Amino acid sequence: MGAVLHQAVTLQFKATNNQAEYEALIAGLNFALSMTVKRIQVFSDSLLVVNQVNQTFETKDEVLKKYLRLAKSLISMFEDFSLTHVPREENQVADRLAKEGLPDLRRTQVFDRPSFECTEVSSEERSPCWMDKILDYLRNGAQPDDGREARKLKLICAKYTLINGELYRRSYAKPLTKCLRLEEASKVMEAVHRGECGTHARGRSLVMRILRQGFFWPNIHKDAQVFVEKCPQCQYYADMQRQPAGYLKPINSSWPFAIWGLDFLGPMPTAMRGYKWILVAVDYFTKWIEAKPLTQPTAQNVENFLWANIVCRYGIPMVIITDNGTPFANQRIHDFCGKHQINLKYASVWHPHTNGQAEAANKNILNILKKRLDGARARWPEELPGALWAYNTAPSEVTQESPFSLSFGMEAVIPVELEHLSPRVEAAANFEPEALQAWMEQNDDSRRIDLDLLEQKRELAALKRLEHKRRVERYYNRKVNPRTFDQGDLVLKRRLLAGSNLGVPKLEPNWEGPYIVREVAGPNAYYLMTSEGIQIPRSWSGDDLKKFYA
The missing domain is CATH 3.30.420.10 (Ribonuclease H-like superfamily/Ribonuclease H)
Structure with a gap:
């Protein structure tokens, strides 16, 4: 057996569990490439990362997509590569290294930003910024050769001015707002949304606060919506969803007692x-x-x-x-x-x-x-x-038939019929013995006819009940806000406190997770698991789930 080498990575930026698992994978691949390794077997206890790299799960999160692209580019440099999922209890060395460290550890890397950003720095520096053409025009008078594009640029630049070399835009919220590059805009949104004076404002409210603080960039409203959508605190403390997520699917029985x-x-x-x-x-x-x-x-x-x-x-x-x-x-x-x-x-x-x-x-x-x-x-x-x-023995308002009648083909004799002699009781009570015998034979014939007609009675009752269910279904479905989830999606689950119907205590989050959709159990029903692959028992309704944005 060869030497055992240990390496640890310290992340000095905010990252989810799944992002940290990708960082560990990428760091290990880079470590192996630095030692000119050609064939490698990787074991991970992150079921999500393993299945995304092996293309079993679809990757929808934008950040994880960037990690996945970087991981695949590194994997392509090996002649032979395999990634296998192992339970956490079988991954004890790596687990202990992550929790405690080792005294003989010599290699520790410190990352102050995600790995995929490091690979994109040079391309980002070369990539054009939305401000470049405007700055070039205001500083040097540079215009496109195309006349229409030149006129369009002049109209756009009329809204901008240079002050001490910085680009400002004339706006309605303030006389002048400072124009920001995209990386600066992210920091401003972070500070305004959840900084020391942040209120975790959402959507339009966040945009208004940024504009009133004197900052601007294109697509500010769209970027603010995406930023708020991914804010962990906003997701965990979001209000409970009142509208159902799935359409009503009535359960119909074909015959009695089935x-x-x-x-x-x-x-x-x-x-x-x-x-x-x-x-x-x-x-x-x-x-x-x-x-x-x-x-x-x-x-x-x-x-x-x-x-x-x-x-x-x-x-x-x-x-x-x-x-x-x-x-x-x-x-x-x-x-x-x-x-x-x-x-x-x-x-x-x-x-x-x-x-x-x-x-x-x-x-x-x-x-x-x-x-x-x-x-x-x-x-x-x-x-x-x-x-x-x-x-x-009481008739239903929907079918006008009692459960007893639909079960046995006739109505039960109840006490009031004996007290006040209903027609069928009175007829049986007033006959002489010989006439009673004839009446009983006639009654038997009527009873057989009733049994022959019972199937028709049940079919009619089933049709009435089906029509009633359709009316209820139409009424219910008007309130539905359709929300569906696919296998591999990250979701939050409504917190359910045992023995309590009053919701969660104040100052505690309404949602917990994130979990991974393991399987679609049926219409508006899902099986979940944790990011470590631990299966959550039983199915969960889509009404109690919401999408998690990492």
């Missing part, structure tokens, strides 16, 4: 036997609700409920939709659904609209219970069966 939504309702007031929770299941087609009081929201209770209250009563469903709670998102429920070939789907984190049917069922059951308890809140387990029966 798709169920599950959710926990609670904690409720502690009742007899220690009941504090209600496990609620709703069928997406008929809106039939099953519910059971529980002492604890555990995976064992969920599995028992699915078997006894769903599978054994209504058959094996095709899909079950739940939130990301621990009682649902665990190996036990995965194994149960896998054993019975049930497609288990999870709503995006902090996005209950995906499981909207279960949320609506919770709301309906809770409203019925509150009005039946009359202050005796601990009696809710005794009232729960009656609340379920009341809901399941």
